[in-house]
Amino acid sequence: MLLRIDPLSPVPLFEQLAASIRADAGSGALRVGERLPAAREVAAALDINVHTVLRAYQLLRDEGLVDLRRGRGAVVTARAGEYSSLGLAIPQLVEEAKRLGLSAAALTALVTKEYLS
């Protein structure tokens, strides 16, 4: 799985990490029953605090995407399979926005407005 963060982005790091993992679930790169990498390993590789990684994992647990079990780490739940339709819809959405010449911010604003309505 690919985890990426941009320290210059205004989005909190743990939100960025969680978004990376959701994206992997959407693309099918993350399978049901798979274990997320150890928080320590991710933190060391990205040079961030281990609590930031754990906070991202906790956020995903609250969403039901992973199960956190002592000694077993973070295990991907059956919910990951349901993310795939979302993973298919988003590229279509982005493609359409690009065709219309909309910026990422403009598309995000549209999606946010729809979500909150």
Next chain:
Amino acid sequence: MTRSALLFRLLTVAVLLPLAIGAIAVVVMVGWLPGAPSAVIVHWGVDANQTGSPSLYPTLVAIVVPGLAVIFGILIGLTVRAGKPSPHQKLLAAVSFSESLLISGLSVALLGIQRQPGPNQVIDNPTGVVVAGVVVAAALGVGAWFALPPASAGVRAGAGVPARPLPLAGGERAVWIHRATTPTALVVLLVGVLLVVAAGAAVGILIAGPVAWIVVVLPVLIIVMLATTIHWNVRVDDSGLTASGALGFPRFHVPLADVRSASVVNVNPLVDFGGWGIRRGMNRRFGLVTRSGEALEVLRTDGRAFVVTVDDAAGAAALLAALVARV
């Protein structure tokens, strides 16, 4: 060369000739049985030699030679394709030929020496006979290698299409982590083999007592090797590529500075690496091989290649390419 023609050449050396050699040896030895002593030495030990019926010699050859020939034949048959044989296929065929010669030849020689009753100096210490047998069998094995068609050059290092870099923003940090796993069926097979070895060790300890330390050390060594090599944790980050065994060791690392390019390749374990595990393949390719199929290949600046069979190899290759481009 067509697949069937090549298969015939390889199996002639690996199966047909060993079967013929074994059959001749059995016929010769069975012919000696009526006039042979009722007990001959069948096992040479440090403390004492064991005796047994002379019929044990042809029985051993009749079981072991065809058994090994069939195993070698299956290993070859599974991997042969049209074209040139791989060096591993040639090696398997030559070893099968050589090993059947050695077993058959030594059995005939050792039984032949004991055919006449009475004391015999050679049979008390047959080291010379065994050494001579090994040398002759090895020489004929080398001959078998050269009698087979020339080997293919194999997959060259860096044969894959270099991955396009993943788009990364200037300050963006990324890590790719995945586990390279061995298929469950293969693990079950390995555990089965291990249980057989452990049972053998238990029997060995019961018979020989604690003197047989080697039979205890061997299964323990195999357990450690299996436990460390059936899963690999593979990571790509700004330090390069790291693969560590299930227990954290052994650890293999390709620094980012040594990476020329990364690509996705298809691995056939027996053809490309001669098997599974930590492998040295042809053409300076080093492999961590847990299954067949998709693999990440990293071409190093010195021309060597590091291969690991892992899912989403494309993701790993793209990130490596991006990190290399950024340095």
